[in-house]
Amino acid sequence: MKGINTESEDFMILGVVESPDGLPLDSAVVYAVKENKAVITNNDGTFHLRLKVPSQYIHISCPDYKDTLLIAETLNSEKTIKLYRKLPDTRLSPLEIQDINMSSFQTQFEKLPLVRNLVPQSALYLNRQVKTKRLIPVQVSFLPGMGSQQLTKGLNVNCFSLNILAGYSKGVSGFEIGSLANITGSNVKGGQVAGIANIVNGQVNGLQLAGVFNYTFNQVRGVQISGVGNISNNSVKGLQLAGVSNNNKGIVTGAQVSGVLNTNSLNIDGLQLAGVASIQMGEITGCQLSGIYGIASDVRGVQLSGIMSHATHDVSGVQISSFLNKAGKLNGLQLGIVNIADSIENGVQVGLFNIVKNGYHAFEFTKDETYYCNFMYKTGGKRLYSILNAGIMKDKAGVGYGIGYIQPIYKRLSVNIDAIYSALLATNTSDIYQGEIMNLRLGVNYRILKHLTLTSGLSFNHYDPEEKNDTKGSVGRISFKGNSSNIISKAFQDNNKVMWFGWFFGVRF
Numbered sequence: 001m002k003g004i005n006t007e008s009e010d011f012m013i014l015g016v017v018e019s020p021d022g023l024p025l026d027s028a029v030v031y032a033v034k035e036n037k038a039v040i041t042n043n044d045g046t047f048h049l050r051l052k053v054p055s056q057y058i059h060i061s062c063p064d065y066k067d068t069l070l071i072a073e074t075l076n077s078e079k080t081i082k083l084y085r086k087l088p089d090t091r092l093s094p095l096e097i098q099d100i101n102m103s104s105f106q107t108q109f110e111k112l113p114l115v116r117n118l119v120p121q122s123a124l125y126l127n128r129q130v131k132t133k134r135l136i137p138v139q140v141s142f143l144p145g146m147g148s149q150q151l152t153k154g155l156n157v158n159c160f161s162l163n164i165l166a167g168y169s170k171g172v173s174g175f176e177i178g179s180l181a182n183i184t185g186s187n188v189k190g191g192q193v194a195g196i197a198n199i200v201n202g203q204v205n206g207l208q209l210a211g212v213f214n215y216t217f218n219q220v221r222g223v224q225i226s227g228v229g230n231i232s233n234n235s236v237k238g239l240q241l242a243g244v245s246n247n248n249k250g251i252v253t254g255a256q257v258s259g260v261l262n263t264n265s266l267n268i269d270g271l272q273l274a275g276v277a278s279i280q281m282g283e284i285t286g287c288q289l290s291g292i293y294g295i296a297s298d299v300r301g302v303q304l305s306g307i308m309s310h311a312t313h314d315v316s317g318v319q320i321s322s323f324l325n326k327a328g329k330l331n332g333l334q335l336g337i338v339n340i341a342d343s344i345e346n347g348v349q350v351g352l353f354n355i356v357k358n359g360y361h362a363f364e365f366t367k368d369e370t371y372y373c374n375f376m377y378k379t380g381g382k383r384l385y386s387i388l389n390a391g392i393m394k395d396k397a398g399v400g401y402g403i404g405y406i407q408p409i410y411k412r413l414s415v416n417i418d419a420i421y422s423a424l425l426a427t428n429t430s431d432i433y434q435g436e437i438m439n440l441r442l443g444v445n446y447r448i449l450k451h452l453t454l455t456s457g458l459s460f461n462h463y464d465p466e467e468k469n470d471t472k473g474s475v476g477r478i479s480f481k482g483n484s485s486n487i488i489s490k491a492f493q494d495n496n497k498v499m500w501f502g503w504f505f506g507v508r509f
Helices: 094-111 113-119 121-129 150-155 484-494
Strands: 002-007 011-016 029-032 039-042 046-051 056-063 067-070 080-084 132-143 156-163 166-169 171-178 181-184 188-194 197-200 206-209 214-218 221-227 229-232 236-242 245-248 252-259 261-264 269-273 275-280 283-290 293-296 298-305 308-309 314-321 324-335 338-344 348-350 353-356 360-368 373-380 384-392 398-411 412-426 433-449 452-464 477-481 497-508
Touching: 029 046, 029 121, 039 046, 039 121, 039 150, 113 166, 113 181, 113 197, 121 150, 132 150, 132 166, 150 156, 150 166, 156 181, 156 433, 181 188, 188 197, 188 412, 197 206, 206 214, 214 221, 221 229, 229 236, 236 245, 245 252, 252 261, 261 269, 269 275, 269 293, 275 283, 283 293, 308 314, 338 348, 348 353, 348 384, 353 384, 360 452, 384 412, 398 433, 433 484, 433 497, 452 484, 484 497
Parallel strands: 011 080, 132 156, 156 171, 166 181, 171 188, 181 197, 188 206, 197 214, 206 221, 214 229, 221 236, 229 245, 236 252, 245 261, 252 269, 261 275, 269 283, 275 293, 283 298, 293 308, 298 314, 308 324, 314 324, 324 338, 324 348, 338 353, 477 497
Antiparallel strands: 002 011, 011 046, 029 039, 029 056, 056 067, 156 166, 166 171, 171 181, 293 298, 298 308, 360 373, 360 497, 373 384, 384 398, 398 412, 412 433, 433 452, 452 497
């Protein structure tokens, strides 16, 4: 290395960097620590660097070679700098493992289109080779390749950074604003505001505000707000707010709010709110609200969706949708048209179709005082179930829905109580709707075989005909005998309500 005094206030060092066998190293970084200046060696290994202070450390590094630290303090000597290869070691220290992980993130960071097209490759390379950072009060940048710090931008942590179009720095400890993009190679403490994007290859502690998207490779502690999307490759403690989507690969403690889609790979403790869909691969403790579809591994709280709520494992809380709810094990409430669960440990399904794979299923055929044949499909938990009902009488048919409860008494013996609401439909006239029947049935059941049970019991019934005129019908007296079909026909003709006691017997499969 040779020093040349070119001007009274400048000091130029020149030299060549070689390998031990004399081959030039064309990618070595020569870095003046005190003045924060750097150059990369040419194809022949040569370099020159203009300095103001001769007595300072010169740090030289190259991939696969050991770093070297020298002092440039003479004006007349020339020196060839030899770098020695690192000895291979199959055992990795914790620090080396951490470096490998950081290198992986660095590679992903550098492959992003905005980073690849805006940041000079020499600045990215220098940032990889020189493991240092310097606190700079102010950085002004037009583009990452232009501005106040040139090649060493990737080594600087800025207290205030003004990027007229876009800027690149090691980190932010204060505030950064860019009309297009802010690109940061490490952590941000404070705030970032960009017209298009904030990209951080590190942790954010504070605020990220972008017109299009925020992309963070490490943890976010604070707030991410964007017009289109927020992406975090680690956990979020705070708020993610996006016009279109939030994508997080870690744990969320706080809230994810988006106009269209939320996705998260691990757990959420808080709120997940999306206009269309929330996709939660881990457990959610809190509330998941989705306009159309919500899915989570486990739900401990509330899962509410416009069309479908889906928990692949356990629900401990409430699952609500306008159409379909699906869960593994249910401990709580499912409310929807169709409710499906693998099992119910301590909960209830409320809906038109309630299906429990490991629960109660029964097909029941009975004869009673009203219908020639009455068919019921009962499905639900081990005790509480829902009922789909269809019955046929002389010139009418009944179609209904109800709920029931069954209680074992002793071995093969059990009792059940069912409440059923049915619409009565005529089969021989254009005036189809004939009113409604409500039944309350108390049954005693005896199981003969594993899938064959005899059932019999008493019922209390109420019939309300369709009103044909302005004269309101009166409630008829309770009947204890007779054919209820005749009672119903007469009540329909007279436009009267009627009640009666009945009976039923049949079989259940």
